[in-house]
Amino acid sequence: MNSIEIKNLKFGYEDGLILDNINLMVEKGDYIGIVGSNGSGKSTLIKLILGLLPVKTGSITRTETNVGYVPQVGLSVKGDFPATVLEVVMLNLYGSIGLFKRAKQKHYKMAEEALETVGMIEYKDRMIGKLSGGQQQRVMIAKSLVNNPDILILDEPIAGIDSESEKNLYQLLYRLNKDNGLTILMVTHSLSGVRKDMNKIYEIKDKGIKLIQAEKQSEEGSYDGDAVTI
Ligand SMILES: Nc1ncnc2c1ncn2[C@@H]1O[C@H](COP(=O)(O)OP(=O)(O)O)[C@@H](O)[C@H]1O
Ligand SMILES: [Mg+2]
Numbered sequence: 001m002n003s004i005e006i007k008n009l010k011f012g013y014e015d016g017l018i019l020d021n022i023n024l025m026v027e028k029g030d031y032i033g034i035v036g037s038n039g040s041g042k043s044t045l046i047k048l049i050l051g052l053l054p055v056k057t058g059s060i061t062r063t064e065t066n067v068g069y070v071p072q073v074g075l076s077v078k079g080d081f082p083a084t085v086l087e088v089v090m091l092n093l094y095g096s097i098g099l100f101k102r103a104k105q106k107h108y109k110m111a112e113e114a115l116e117t118v119g120m121i122e123y124k125d126r127m128i129g130k131l132s133g134g135q136q137q138r139v140m141i142a143k144s145l146v147n148n149p150d151i152l153i154l155d156e157p158i159a160g161i162d163s164e165s166e167k168n169l170y171q172l173l174y175r176l177n178k179d180n181g182l183t184i185l186m187v188t189h190s191l192s193g194v195r196k197d198m199n200k201i202y203e204i205k206d207k208g209i210k211l212i213q214a215e216k217q218s219e220e221g222s223y224d225g226d227a228v229t230i
Pocket of ligand 1: 013014018036037038039040041042043044045
């Protein structure tokens with residue numbers, strides 16, 4: 001089953017095209033990496049997929065409506081940001097809690113489960129701004145997971161985190177895809193961000209997108225931990 005199908009998409013902001021004739025299919029259970037240099041249009045493509053920018057030419061069909069999104073920024077939470085880790089995750093539950101209503105036990109439980117999944121439960125009462133970039137990144141992923149999305153979209157999740165956190169992040173994404181069956185689409189400017197355990201790797205270049213690798217290179221059932229060599 002397809003989660004997202006992009007057909008003959010063209011997009012530009014004011015003048016000229018940023019993306020030209022983009023075709024991309026995301027299938028249920030995919031773990032897709034898209035690599036491209038800075039300014040190549042990766043964030044633009046994600047915003048189009050999310051419906052944050054209007055599609056003018058071509059089409060984007062989204063079968064799954066429950067999309068988790070981890071935006072590019074989000075690592076810059078300042079030390080005095082007045083929210084705990086649990087509160088940050090709960091921000092994404094206000095749709096189901098209801099505005100001005102009090103969170104119920106089940107909502108706390110959902111947020112705690114999401115923090116459990118990313119290995120951050122013991123930090124739930126800490127102030128978000130006091131955590132490292134890598135830890136904040138995991139909390140942002142928990143926040144996007146709290147609504148049980150069918151697909152998780154991450155924009156440059158490794159920007160600004162140390163190499164140990166980067167490794168932990170890849171392991172987490174691998175597990176979410178493999179064990180939880182979560183469809184994942186991640187964009188990165190870094191070649192080290194496209195991994196052997198991804199089943200499709202695309203490159204955005206010269207306004208177009210092309211598949212540069214299909215099928216997993218790593219063995220089924222084991223986390224490989226290596227970047228691909230292209
Ligand atoms: N809101 C905007 N208005 C006009 N131009 C934009 C806007 N956002 C991005 N751009 C331009 O579109 C191009 C692609 O940007 P972006 O999608 O952010 O690239 P990437 O995420 O790959 O770094 C860049 O040239 C950027 O300057
Ligand atoms: Mg970007």
